[in-house]
Amino acid sequence: MTPTAKKVPILDRSVEEIVRSLRHEVHRIERSRQRSWQAEEGDLFSSGCAALDRLLPRGGFARGTLVEWLSHGGGSGAGTLAMIAAREAAWQGGAVVVMDRRCRFYPPAAAGLGVDLEQVIVVRAANAQEEIWALEQALQCTAVAAVWVSLEEPADKPVQGRWLRRLQLAAESGGSLGLLLRPASVRGQPCWCEAQLLIEPWAVPGRESQGAVARRLRVELTRCHGGSRGGTVELEIDEVTGVVREMSSNHGETHPLHLAAGLAHPAAARRSARA
Amino acid sequence: MPLSEATSLLERGLPDPGAAPAHNTPSPTPAAVWHVAAHDPRADEEKLTQLARWCERFSPIVGWQTIRSKQPKQKRPTAPAAAEDLYLEVTNLGCLFGDERTLADEICTSFRGLGYRVHVGVADTIGAAWAAAHWIAGRADSIHNVSESGNGASPPAWIAPGQQVQALQNLPLEALRLCEQTVQLLQRLGVLRIEQLTALPRASLSARLGDEVLQRLHQAWGSAEERIQAHPAPLQFQAQQWLEHPVRQRSAMERILQQLLQQVARQLMQHQRGAVQLGCRLDGSDRRPVWIQIGLCRPTAVAEHLQQLLRLQLESLTLPEAVEGVSVQAMATAPLDQRQSELFGQRPRETPRQLALLVDRLSNRLGRESVVRPHLQADAQPERVCHWVPLAEGRSLRRRGQASLQLELAALDRPLQLCCPPLPLQVVAVAPDGPPIRWSDGQRTAHVVRHWGPERIETAWWRGRSIRRDYYRVESQTGHRFWLFRRLSDGKWFLQGEFA
Numbered sequence A: 001m002t003p004t005a006k007k008v009p010i011l012d013r014s015v016e017e018i019v020r021s022l023r024h025e026v027h028r029i030e031r032s033r034q035r036s037w038q039a040e041e042g043d044l045f046s047s048g049c050a051a052l053d054r055l056l057p058r059g060g061f062a063r064g065t066l067v068e069w070l071s072h073g074g075g076s077g078a079g080t081l082a083m084i085a086a087r088e089a090a091w092q093g094g095a096v097v098v099m100d101r102r103c104r105f106y107p108p109a110a111a112g113l114g115v116d117l118e119q120v121i122v123v124r125a126a127n128a129q130e131e132i133w134a135l136e137q138a139l140q141c142t143a144v145a146a147v148w149v150s151l152e153e154p155a156d157k158p159v160q161g162r163w164l165r166r167l168q169l170a171a172e173s174g175g176s177l178g179l180l181l182r183p184a185s186v187r188g189q190p191c192w193c194e195a196q197l198l199i200e201p202w203a204v205p206g207r208e209s210q211g212a213v214a215r216r217l218r219v220e221l222t223r224c225h226g227g228s229r230g231g232t233v234e235l236e237i238d239e240v241t242g243v244v245r246e247m248s249s250n251h252g253e254t255h256p257l258h259l260a261a262g263l264a265h266p267a268a269a270r271r272s273a274r275a
Numbered sequence B: 001m002p003l004s005e006a007t008s009l010l011e012r013g014l015p016d017p018g019a020a021p022a023h024n025t026p027s028p029t030p031a032a033v034w035h036v037a038a039h040d041p042r043a044d045e046e047k048l049t050q051l052a053r054w055c056e057r058f059s060p061i062v063g064w065q066t067i068r069s070k071q072p073k074q075k076r077p078t079a080p081a082a083a084e085d086l087y088l089e090v091t092n093l094g095c096l097f098g099d100e101r102t103l104a105d106e107i108c109t110s111f112r113g114l115g116y117r118v119h120v121g122v123a124d125t126i127g128a129a130w131a132a133a134h135w136i137a138g139r140a141d142s143i144h145n146v147s148e149s150g151n152g153a154s155p156p157a158w159i160a161p162g163q164q165v166q167a168l169q170n171l172p173l174e175a176l177r178l179c180e181q182t183v184q185l186l187q188r189l190g191v192l193r194i195e196q197l198t199a200l201p202r203a204s205l206s207a208r209l210g211d212e213v214l215q216r217l218h219q220a221w222g223s224a225e226e227r228i229q230a231h232p233a234p235l236q237f238q239a240q241q242w243l244e245h246p247v248r249q250r251s252a253m254e255r256i257l258q259q260l261l262q263q264v265a266r267q268l269m270q271h272q273r274g275a276v277q278l279g280c281r282l283d284g285s286d287r288r289p290v291w292i293q294i295g296l297c298r299p300t301a302v303a304e305h306l307q308q309l310l311r312l313q314l315e316s317l318t319l320p321e322a323v324e325g326v327s328v329q330a331m332a333t334a335p336l337d338q339r340q341s342e343l344f345g346q347r348p349r350e351t352p353r354q355l356a357l358l359v360d361r362l363s364n365r366l367g368r369e370s371v372v373r374p375h376l377q378a379d380a381q382p383e384r385v386c387h388w389v390p391l392a393e394g395r396s397l398r399r400r401g402q403a404s405l406q407l408e409l410a411a412l413d414r415p416l417q418l419c420c421p422p423l424p425l426q427v428v429a430v431a432p433d434g435p436p437i438r439w440s441d442g443q444r445t446a447h448v449v450r451h452w453g454p455e456r457i458e459t460a461w462w463r464g465r466s467i468r469r470d471y472y473r474v475e476s477q478t479g480h481r482f483w484l485f486r487r488l489s490d491g492k493w494f495l496q497g498e499f500a
Helices: A015-041 A050-055 A078-090 A107-112 A128-140 A161-174 A266-274 B003-012 B041-057 B100-114 B126-137 B164-168 B180-188 B194-199 B202-209 B211-221 B250-270 B303-314 B352-366
Strands: A066-071 A095-099 A120-123 A144-150 A177-183 A195-201 A214-224 A232-238 A244-246 B065-068 B226-229 B238-247 B273-284 B290-300 B323-335 B371-376 B386-390 B417-429 B436-440 B445-458 B468-476 B481-487 B493-498
Touching: A050 A214, A050 A232, A050 A244, A066 A078, A066 A161, A078 A095, A078 A144, A078 A177, A078 A195, A078 A214, A078 A232, A095 A128, A107 A120, A107 B371, A120 A128, A120 B352, A128 A144, A128 A161, A128 B352, A161 A177, B126 B164, B126 B211, B126 B226, B164 B211, B180 B202, B194 B211, B202 B211, B238 B250, B250 B273, B250 B303, B250 B323, B273 B303, B290 B303, B290 B323, B290 B352, B303 B352, B352 B371, B417 B481, B436 B468, B436 B481, B436 B493, B445 B481
Parallel strands: A066 A177, A066 A195, A095 A120, A095 A144, A144 A177
Antiparallel strands: A120 B371, A195 A214, A214 A232, A232 A244, B065 B226, B238 B323, B273 B290, B273 B323, B371 B386, B417 B436, B417 B493, B436 B445, B445 B468, B468 B481, B481 B493
């Protein structure tokens, strides 16, 4: 007779064990619900860049989730990456809703990134409260592929967590992708997003002349659901085509790995061995 | 009549032909000012329909067409382009107005009040009444001068019951509603009046001229049946309820609204139509009624959706303290979209109906101009490149006809966020006409490490005040990118946008 596993009564377990088991149960329930949704709607979709997809725990963005794009001030490029993600979501069908409370959205830029303006609906709420309501309505709609919004939050008055929770539930019920642009000051605060990305642009120092045509951004995964955070990727956006790719880190240096003997030039192999 | 004929008539009537003005612009006479305009048949048709509806105060059966016995009735007759007659069935209605003569006088007077001059004929048959109106009450080929005869109206012609044969004997052949070709043929044969026509053998008339002549004669005498085809009454979709005891609770009023909306939805579904505009009126004892109006992107006959939209409006209104009456009406309707459902179900993300419901909710809560679609147009000035089209009130979610302009720009040539109006900056540049090296808007200062430009943008001279700017895309030391411009008229710098 094989001994069966003895079930430890809950009162005998430590607080950490109880919290761990509860977290596991919650995670399992949420995973099963989202997995069934994905089975109905299809696979995940790309962020527009393979390198960024590799950074994400699922290899892409999932429908019915919120993604936060943090940045330090305007002109950072976070909105561009978010708009590219909206474009990817809309390619599989559905509208792109842009929340534009301050009437600053400029459609020619979105068109330049490949967004079909026939699929774009711009919503201009009168105040922040109306905007949150409209955001919730748009995320709940099953005919919306993605919602792009730049939340203008003063440092002392960020969007309340209960509203973000409502937005997350709305996105789950409607199956839309919520792309929230927020200030970097909210980093570390509780959030309900599937992934939180910090976007930091950087200029190549010492090159003050015109010439290079790629915009460079550093993307850090500061928070994610069900995956390891802290990963970083450096991207560059081609200014002409809008293609996002991982920035090459070699910059012309010799690769340290040896090539196969039949392919490598003997002189190059001897040089790399000495390096 | 053709425009050239009308013009020649006007020129004949001018006091000084030598001083005649340019074509189609006659000089005003002391008595009247002539207005020359192209004939609009559609406007005539709509107006005649309106007048027919207005004439229902005199008779329940009003139309502009007649049908013979055994002729199938048209489902929804429309007024023909040249229709200028209205037929009213006034059998046994004279007693409601005194008598038939009084009824005819009242019709004349009422039309005069609307600004129309009418000729009225009353008889036992439609044919005889038509002949009386055209050839006894007023001649069809005369032009009345309003100034000479006061209001230009002629007294109604009334033919006593059973006297239509005698009354029409001396009238010309046109009074029988014969076609012009038949009339000309008879006139060539020397037959000018109805009296002469009735003296001819009936068999020869039918053999030589067809059935039309005998048919019209029988219709005028009353021996062949002819009926008025009533114009279609406009469909009304409305429901109302007056309360014995005024309602003060919002929940009770919403339940009443729900019932009324279900009634209206059923009426709409019966005719396969959907509401595009819905009005709701709340009557209270304390003050003037409250009107609520909602617009819809697509026609709908779903009561729940209409109630949801009404609720959004009610939340922002101050309602009467006690509501005594509630009425709901579909003010504008359109045929419902008929779509065949797919066997394996439609992808929910591509359902236009779901999108239309979203647009309805957003538009009715935030305002019609708050839910828009961008439409690009050709304009050099960046602030005017985009035109915003509201999506509400029945507009198609796909703008028909005029396609959005495709701009020939690189992917990152334009910023995702535009400052409108542009923000003034303090800029330090190497040269007066050179690129910026440092800029500040009062809240932040940025050093420019890279720039692209200048891109000169000038607006066309026919636009009025010309816009001339040199645009630069700049990258700061932190990698942030902005779109600046220098106004060439005074050299001042502005922030136009941020590459978010």
